[in-house]
Amino acid sequence: MDELTLLRELRADAPVPDRAALAPGRALLTDAIADRSRRTRRLRADWRVASLGAAAAITAAALIVTQVVDTSSDPDALADNLDLSGPAVTLNRAADFVEGEEAPPEPRADQWVYTVALSAKPELAATENIADPDTGPETSWAPYADPEMEKDPADDSWSARETYRAAESLPDDPASLLAEVRALYPAFDTERGRGESGTARTFRGLSTLIESYPLPPAARARIYRALGTVPGVRVTDHLVRDAAGRRAIAVTYEEPGSHERQELLLSPSDYSYAGTRHVVTEDHDVKELGFVSRMTAGDITxxxxxxxxxxxxxxxxxxxP
Incomplete structure (x- = not known):
């Protein structure tokens, strides 16, 4: 008996898969082949994300078990697999996702927090943009436990360890958590002399915590759920672009009278902190140091x-790596 005959007889009782069962895999393979060249061209075209190629590949492999999304030809295709209908639903889903992550041990006191950030120049329609060369990514190291920052309990400049432990101790109940955050981040006057409201202060405190690194997954989940209950917090119904050109979820808050929307940006793949934007929402003039600047709706400050x-x-x- 030859090998092929033996193989056929060995699996003779196996059911034949129907077309419906094979359709999703067949469609996935076809789409992947068709769009491979477009993905390659897009990544080569944007130098800002080229260095993140390896990380993107790893993330895609991890996500393939639960969802497969091709966003190479449709900038908003990824939004089809996200619920951006409102802050509660979006941020509760984010909380559920991060809560399932394995919690790494707290860093040691002698370790450092390494970050790489990128700032884009302001986009102001009424002001001629100065053609400065881009400074590129900014790399920094900060001690996880900074003795200079931790020696004064009244100092509102916290080390990463202080923030980590404060977040870890936050209560589960959203209302109690928000009250705790307001106690952690006292109010202050804005740069234009307008007093900060309690809601603006809450959004600022929560945004500061979310931006902090590292943060325990369970604490991040509690913060996301509480953020979804803050009055005035919204979620943009489409993905936006961050300073690096990546798609991001925009969780927003606009203080009445400020003419500017604050945007907390989250990664749509794992809901991690991606960045921050401030966007002008209506035309207005700003007077500073005797000069008047015209701000136009849509400007990114x-x-x-x-x-x-x-x-x-x-x-x-x-x-x-």
């Missing part, structure tokens, strides 16, 4: 993305 964050063993060390 602040645009910053975080490209990398990791805990390393020493200053100057980078994460191992």
């Amino acid at each position: 602040l645009d910053r993305a975080r490209l990398t964050a990791a805990v390393v063993g020493a200053r100057g060390e980078t994460p191992q």
Whole structure:
């Protein structure tokens, strides 16, 4: 008996898969082949995300078990697999996702937090943009436990360890958590002399915590759920672009009278912090130091993305690939 005959007889009782069962895989394979060249061209065209290619590949492999999305030809295709209908549903889903992550051990006191960030120049329609060369990504190291920052309990400049432990101790109940956050982040006057409201202060405190790295997954989940209950917080119904050109979820808040929307940007793949933007919502004039600047709706006054964050063993060390 030859090998093929033996193989056929061995699997003679196996059911034949129907077309419906094979259709999703067949469609996935066809789409992947058709769009491979477009993906390659897109990545080559944007130098800002080229260095993130390896990380993107790893993320895609991890996500393929639960969802497969091709966003190479449709900028908003990824939004089809996200629910951006409102802050509660979006942020509760984010909380469920991060809560399922395995919690790494808290960093040691002698370790450092390594970050790489990118800031884009303001986009102001009524002002001629100065053609400065881009400064490129900014790399920094901060001690996880900074003795200088931790020696004064009244100082509102916290080390990463202080923030980690404060977040870890936050209560589960959203209302109690928000009250705790307001106690952690006192109110202050804005740069234009307008007093900060309680809601603006809450959004600022929650955004500061979400931007902090590292943060325990369970604490991040509690913060997301609480953020979804803050009055005035919205979620943009489509993905936006961060300073690095990546698609991002925009969780927004606009303080009445500010003419500007604050945007907390989250990664649509794992809901991690991606960056921050401030966007002008209506035309207005700003008077500062005797000068009047015209601000136009759609102007971006602040645009910053975080490209990398990791805990390393020493200053100057980078994460191992």
